Amino acid sequence: MDQRLREMPLTEFEKKVLRKVAEIPRGKVATYGQVARAIGKPRASRAVGNALAKNPYPITIPCHRVVKGDLSLGGYTPGVEKKRALLEEEGVKIVDGRVKEECLHRF
DNA sequence: GAATTGACCAGCT
DNA sequence: AAGCTGGCCAATT
Numbered sequence: 001m002d003q004r005l006r007e008m009p010l011t012e013f014e015k016k017v018l019r020k021v022a023e024i025p026r027g028k029v030a031t032y033g034q035v036a037r038a039i040g041k042p043r044a045s046r047a048v049g050n051a052l053a054k055n056p057y058p059i060t061i062p063c064h065r066v067v068k069g070d071l072s073l074g075g076y077t078p079g080v081e082k083k084r085a086l087l088e089e090e091g092v093k094i095v096d097g098r099v100k101e102e103c104l105h106r107f
Numbered sequence: 108g109a110a111t112t113g114a115c116c117a118g119c120t
Numbered sequence: 121a122a123g124c125t126g127g128c129c130a131a132t133t
Binding site for chain 2: 042044047063066069070083
Binding site: 011013014036041042043044045046047048050051054 | 127128129130131
């Protein structure tokens, strides 16, 4: 429990990630690679996933709008099925576990 | 301070 | 086409 209270000093990198993800419009999704590139670190897709996994602001940051570069759902700590349901409810079309390219948000 | 992990990506076999 | 390996970034142990 003090683990959470311990500290939450978001680094610049994380802040950029959260900001980009937060600006993704409803009904659209972005890939980790896209987000990583948008913040100036095209090879930091992993760190992006980590930032969301820690999820400093679960309400401010709709992490479910971030998918893998292969357009597959990717991962989701609470449950991938939940993620798929949320995206579909937001208007994202998912076929065979893959998000439609037209649903990708362009930065 | 080194080694391991994690919601990944691209390239090679 | 599917599976494996290496590489990259930040955080945790």
